[in-house]
Amino acid sequence: MHLQGSSWSAAVASSDGNGGRNTPLRVDAQRNLEHVLRAAREVFGELGYGAPMEDVARRARVGVGTVYRRFPSKDVLVRRIAEEETARLTDQARAALGQENEPWSALARFLRTSVASGAGRLLPPQVLRVGVEVEAEIRLPQQRQAAVAGP
Incomplete structure (x- = not known):
């Protein structure tokens, strides 16, 4: 599976799983x-991102067409999971900062909480690379706006 480049950036357009609609989904x-x-979290967590979408559908007890209707490609589904994992990590970091006076104590609290909850374990490896410039197309919208605005 290819997460960077054209297929990854194409996934950004409709990664909400709602087909870009603004209307609420039926129950x-x-x-x-x-x-x-x-x-998808379970299957990819157990088998990695190479697992077929059919396995996700089978585990969800839905038809594979239902999966593809919401997520036209595996990249789009992985993107959605990565966004949710990133949001969860961000929430945990903010909570740790709010509970501690010292930055190092906040970092320690964040790491303990994150490891205990398993947060981030489903982030694609490309997101976790340290010391590598993140390409603009794989940034979250808030990160893109901050990068454009500058310091």
């Missing part, structure tokens, strides 16, 4: 979406 469609996301 059954929302439930299916939640089942697909949970199944």
